[in-house]
Amino acid sequence: MEHGSDIEKQDEKDSVGIAYATPDASAKYHFDEIDLDRMQQGLKQRHVQMIAIAGTIGTGIFLGSGGALSTAGPLGALIAYALVGTVAYASLCSVGEMATWAPVSGSFPHFAARWVDPALGFAVGWNYFYGQGTSVPVEVSAATILIGYWDDNKSHEPIYLAAILIVMCAINVFGVRYFGESEFIFAIIKLSTIIGLIIVGLVIDLGGGPNHERIGFRYWKNPGAINRAGLVENISTDRFLAILSTIVQAAFSFTGMELVAIAASETENPRRNIAKAVRRVFYRIVIFYILGILIIGMLISYDDPSLLNQTGDAAQSPFVIAMNRAGIKVLPHIVNAAVFTSAFSAGSSYLFCASRVLYGLALRGQAPRFLTYCTKNGLPIYAVLISCSFSLLSFMSINSGAETVFNWFVNLTTVGGFIGWFCINLTYVFFRRGMIAQGFDLKSNIYHSNLQPWLSYWGIFWTIVFILVNGYRVFFAWNTSDFLVAYINIPIILTLYLGYKITKRTKIWKPEQMDFVSGIPTIEETEKPIVPPRTILEKVAAFLF
Template sequence: MDKEWQARKSSQEILETVDSDDRYDFDFHDLDRVQRRLKQRHVQMIAIAGTVGTGLFLGSGNALQVAGPLGALIAYALVGTVAYSSLCCIGEMTTWAPISGTFPHYAARWVDPAFGFAVGWNYFYANATSVPVEISAAVILLTFWDKDASHAAIYTAVIAILVCAINVFGVRYFGESEFFFSIVKLILIISLLLTGLIVDLGGGPDHERIGFKFWINPGAVNRAHLVEDAGADRFLAILNVIIQAAFSFQGMELVCIAASETENPRRNIRKAVRRVFWRIVIFYMLGVLMIGLLVRYDNPALLSRVGTAAQSPFVIAMNAAGIKAFPHVVNAAIFTSAFSAGSSYLFASSRVLYGLSIRGQAPKIFAYTTKNGLPLAAVLATSAFALMAFMTVSAGAETVFNWFVNIVTTGGFIGWFSINLTYVFFHRGMKAQGYDLTKNVYNNPFQPYLAYWGIGWTLFFILMNGYAVFFKFESSLFLTAYINIPIFAALYFGYKFVYKTRIWKPLEMDFVTGIPTVEETEMPPEPPVTVLEKIADVLF
């Protein structure tokens, strides 16, 4: 304890040399007005909602078509490890400091205020722009039942209003909606996996035993048809799917963004992070493996880009097996997934905007909260992005909309990179100041090597995002793939130039100010008594 106290005292003395500058003052505890209204079951299901989505139900079909069953499995497995490393990093920092602003604030607090500014605004506009994307995806899913294009504007308006209303009503309503949508996802993916296994073993209406025959013919790994060498071409096909799979896993960090509004945040975040690894293995890995068993990678139906259940590899497999009821069920479940994603992106971006505001890196108006702790101004400002969904109704505006979406797609990769990089600084500072990292509520024994793994691969994702353009160069595709890099650099160096910030040294990092203690946030756990409570404790 003496060593830890001396480290805190040394750190505080260093901080006192710059406390006249409010950009270095992290004691915003009294300004943070959000309230802890999310319960344990909400947090656990939010973690599932961020893990399983349209990337698995729809995007996995394109992955299978591009790289083949083994290629898709390798790509998703690799990206799963990167997603897990990022979640472990933000989970450990969040259990130390469960406060508003989440990882952009950690970046400002432990790396450089300019870095936190750039990370926060990058994450805000990337997620805020994703809101209308998911609304548009939900509208497209409705065309599975209603082919009348004239109804698109009406559907867009209704879905946009509902997505915004859930967030305006408060975090409790958001938590309940995510709980419901996650239950639907769980039931769907478990049903698909079990049904797929039965069909693969010959239990379908046609009683054909499939096994691994599609891994033999047409093969385990497809070619990208970019170079003549077969081995290199298959590698490029896997690389293509790696980039796609990375998009599918984005959003897992949402559970930690909600920490400042969660009951017993340290205990609940620790439990969520520990269980996410198994959810990745069970849902994503088994899901990708199953579609690789059931569908040939050269199946013409995989080329469909209708955006509905018709392009889902699970539906294609069930139709081939003669099970005709699945398409409608799957489409309905995927619709709830898209709706849930839109609501989640709105929640995440509004909370990051609120965190930037209370720390002086965004206009002060966005720090306004209601008496119930809702950051209303930030929610309303983010909700305005939902109006962009109407651009897809017009053929001319849709092109502009798609351009804008593609420009910010690397925002999620930059977010992961910043999480891993911030953790390296956090780890180094904690060690230098004498803190025992194993005493934190959550600590991963493989750190900081997990963070190094995440840094390396996220940099790879950012740089290779538009690699295909170099085989057939198009300036527009190159621009949309890489323009977010100079935008991020402009945010970082612009803030650094104006405010003359500097990178924190290990002994200068503040791990105390404005951070609630464990006693302030955690209530004693209540052990389950009834059978239902014990089951719920295992599941949630």
């Protein structure tokens, strides 16, 4: 790969404000992340695979699916979840391919800075850190509300909240191995719960419940398959708008899928394990999300008044509503316990993601350098502690006066996930173009999708649409606060991007300038030899994980 003279490289690095080491870089301008990156591979294969399979199964599918059904009807919710699922899959395939080529700290913000523009990496990195950080107190508050299903004494809420907060932060402070073990256990609980709910829901629908009432597709006929948004008189247009309203709700159920790629530098055999995880994602989306939404739409009508009861606990779950109607009384408590673990797991995952992205920003000189400090066990302790500080915002949800401000503050990140997916797919387009221009064989990578680059184009198109239509309802009944909540993230990320670009005078990388070598460990450095399973248990584990 041609890089030009040392002087030209020095000038170029000075102008962009970031110095990526090239094989022949001078000592003065040498900056090789692998020299500073002190992460250790504490996540094992079973951790990664279970995180990939069940990492994003949470309150979105257990509780939020009821709101999606109420808004768009059974077919409308199914369409919305399927569409968002394809975009999530495209995004994960894109980041998975880049992460298997470069399993380094910082994940997709690092890739954006390295292969698109350092300013884009700065903007998307800080935007993602902020979004993940503010999502932590949301999940802490949700977990506290779920405990209220058994104890409705409001005076106990601060105690429960503090206990959840301390345990969640402790898991992340103790290190990635503790995080991996906790997520492994939570994933098993979530998998068992969602599979059990789908089976129970199917049994109830076919008349196997205590009341022996066969439901079938009754509610698809009456009141109907697609609800109306109530915004325009034309029925077809109004139903289309109802589906649009559900897209954002559906997106919350898929957020966090990129966790596997973010943890790449802390994963054993990262290339092999990430590749295996990404290949299994399609089946996870179909079985747990699409099938789950289909079953929910068969069990309850979209105009059921119970769906409008936003309690925040198991009573809000469409599965629990269906169970109660069928005469099943014990399972709702089990569901609430499972949803509690899901909320806790989601909060812990958001905290993990926020700290690792912040650490990656610091490695590239786009955050204070002290955040690169790691303990002897490879934990970026300062990045973790700063990320943990966001969880203290959860105490605002207890105070009635601060709750409105808290909710508004958190909702500013509504489109943050869409922006992240957009940047992932955009970065992949640049990555692919640079790889081809420099003569690299894309198919030689441990993971490569034959559907590329069409998957990334699909992801780019739909994330732009999602970002633009996110707050469309405000244009039918204007509300300044709702408009800001829906769209303020767009000027925030543009300000971050343009501010860094103008200040540091960065340039968009040309295909022949992209660095696909420096600071990236080789396959021999990351992948251990495959040990074939010998016993029956080992063969079962190899199949599952």
